[in-house]
Amino acid sequence: MSSAVSSSLKFTLALTSLSLLLSACGGGGGSGRADTFVYQQSADIPTLDPGGTYDNASSAVVENLYETLLTYKGSSLREFQPLLATQWSSNAAGTQYTFTLRSGVKFHSGNTLSCDDAAYTFQRNLVTNAPESGNWFLSDALLGTSDNAKTDSSITWQRIQDAVKCNDGQLVLTLPKPDPALLAKLAYTGQSIVDKQWAIQQGEWDGTEATWKDWVGKDLQGSGLSAKPSGTGAYKLVNRDANALAFQAFDGYWGGKPTISNIVFQKVPEQAARLEAIKQGDADMVETGGRAPIEQQLKDQSGIKVIDELPDTSAFAIFMNEQVQPGSSVLGSGKLDGQxxxxxxxxxxxxxRGFRAAFDTATYIKDVQQGKGEARTMPLPDTFPGYDASLPRADFDPKAAAAALKQAWNGQVWEKGFTINAVYRAGSVPSQTAMEILKKNVEALNPKFKINLKAKAWSTMLQDFGAGKEVLVLSGWAPDYADADNFLYTYFSSQGFYYNRTHLKDPQIDSWLEQARATTDQAARNRLYAQVGQRAFDQAYYILLPSNPGILAVRGSVEGISQENYNPMRGFAGGVLWKNLSRS
Structure with a gap:
């Protein structure tokens, strides 16, 4: 069968291999066939193994090949609905959850889903828990530690078995303490249920005590299950090469066969080529590179619809490291002497406080986000439970900035001045612009103030940032699960991910965050998070960047992607599962 790739696709894409993939699907060519959907992106797909999934590119595919016990209801980030589990319950203490699994569900291999598959999945994730995976927060919930057995000797095979077991066909998860975010964690794509029998056949862990230690910390990204996946999802992998992956609707899917029969993911590194592909109809949706390319090149194009004002689930800020590692070159003289x-x-x-008041959020919104978005009260998406819009927002106020800096270090900052050496992510216009806004406004306060900016490769910047060697960095957090804890603990806790980057230690905030982790009363948690937000504002721990509403473009014939059904926790750029796509 010949490929149906349109002749208007004039850029080079390794067409020979692509033709084979599209033929494997039974067709191709973007909107040229009603039963095929083509998506183009710049990145590789690192893995098709749920246990190794911890990136958006992999999640966009894995969430359609596999399924979790439960999932988000529609576009909500606060409500859950059954998926592979038809119902669940917990004990009064919130330390034990019991899940009834859906019957008659088939894996792509033909094997039937059982509780043994679910237990194997979670035990495998607890056993491996590689740093490159998202299994740390499952381990934190079920074992009370985010580490694996290599770094935490208290983790034993018995503890893993006690945490995850089957009882009369029902899955039982036992926690050392209540975790109000457990259901959100289980909705994470990386906790999708795998086919135990098939996984073992592909050379994966055999699920026994005899071999579990051999698999501790093992990176699952390149696993046998990634090479040959078998999930319960609506689509199955039919072919792949270096430039494309092809998927077919699974005839045995318990939820009924999807409308779109074939999905093709193409790797196209060049942004211009991707934009041309959606214009010409050779792709139904592409990675556009942000708001500006859509508004400038796609917004008024015939045959393309633009969906705007989509929820932003990331939180970005300019970090102010309170204890830079001694000897770091960013310190200059290392003294408050102007140098x-x-x-x-x-x-x-x-x-x-002075630096925060010197940042002009309104200018950033206008110059970087084309007027979209608004200032935030806390480093938490406003769509998440726990976000409090009534808390104060930081204002651009040069007079307040000057007043604060005149008080800083008993007046020495204003008298002696300073030189700061800061970095921004090379090639990132938002990062560069934000740092330039801060530099301009701080330097305008006093001629003795100097901020030197330098572009730095992302990988190098992350390494130095993580080692506490940077003083001012713009960075952010994207959610693993839809719960305030995933952000606020990360940003503010002295045990959180960002502590080594900020050295922010506030015992009062630590106490509130631990209390919020220990109660399942959402109203009580919200009050605690409001207290965290207020104190963080008073102490000016971060320079918060504004929300940044999402925008996407899709061929006009594609149905199923809209503001109403878009869920930002989906890995796929359209915010929906492929099975919900159709074509008019």
Missing amino acids: GIPANFFSDVDVR
Whole structure:
């Protein structure tokens, strides 16, 4: 069968291999066939194994090949609905959850789903728990530690068995303490249920005590299950090469066969080529590169519909490290003498308040986000439970900035001045623009203030940032699960991911965050998070960037992608599962 790729696709894409893939699907060519959907993106798909999935590119595919016990209801981030589990319940203490599994569900291999598959899935994730995976938060919930057995000797095979077991065909998860975010964690794509028998046949862990230690910390991204996946999802993999993956609707899917029979993912590194493909109809949807390309090149194109004002689930901020590692080149002289800064320069609250008041959020929104978005009260998406819009927002106020910096370090900052060496992500216009806004406004306060900016490769910047060697960095967090804990603990806890990057230690905030982790009363949690937000504002721990509403473009014939059914926790750019797509 010949490929149906349109002749208007004039850029090079390794067409020979693509033709084979489209033929395997029974067709192709973007909107040229009613039963095929073509998506183009710049990135590789690192893995098709749920246990190794911890990136958006993999999640976009894995969530359609596999399924979790439960999932988000429609576009909501606060309500869940059954998927492979038809119902669940917990004990009064919130330390044990019991799941009834759906009957008659088939894997792509033909094997029938059982509780043994679910137990194997979670035990495998707890056993491996590689740093490259998202299994740390499952381990935190079920074992009380985010580490694996290599770094935490208290983890034993018995503890893993006690945490995950089957009882009369029902899955029982036992927690050492209540975790109000457990259901959100189980909705994460990386906790999708795998086919135990098939996985073992592909050379994966055999599920026994005899071999479990051999698999501790093992990276599952390149696993046998990634090479040959078998899930319960509406689509199955039929072919792949370096430039494309082809998927076919699974005839045995318990939820009924989808409308779109074939899905093709193409890797197209060049943005211009992807934009041309959607214009010409050779792709139904593409990775566009952000708002500007859509508004400038696609918004008024015939045959393309643009969907705007989609919820933003990331939180970005400019980090002010309160204890830079001694000897770091960013410190300059290492003294408050106008030629550098001391390592603990940002430990003074008046320094932080001065820098925060010098950031012009309105200008950032106008110049970077084309007027979209608004200032935030806390580093948490406003769609998430726990976000409090009534808390104060930081204002651009040069007079307040000057007043704070005149008080900083007992007046020495204003008298002696400083030189800060800061970085921004090379090639990132938003990062560069934000840092330039801060530089301009801080330097305008006092001629003795100097901020030197330098572009830095993302990988190098992350490495130095993680080692506490940077003083000012723009970075952010995208959600693993839809719960405030995933953001606020990350940003503010002295045990959180960002502690080594900020050295922010606030015992009061630590106490509130631990309390919020220990109660299942959402109203009580919200009150605690509001207290965290208020104190963080008072102490000016971060310079928060505004929300950034999403935007996407899709061929006009594609149905199923809209503001109403878009769920930002989906990995696929359209915010929906492929099975919900159709064509008019």
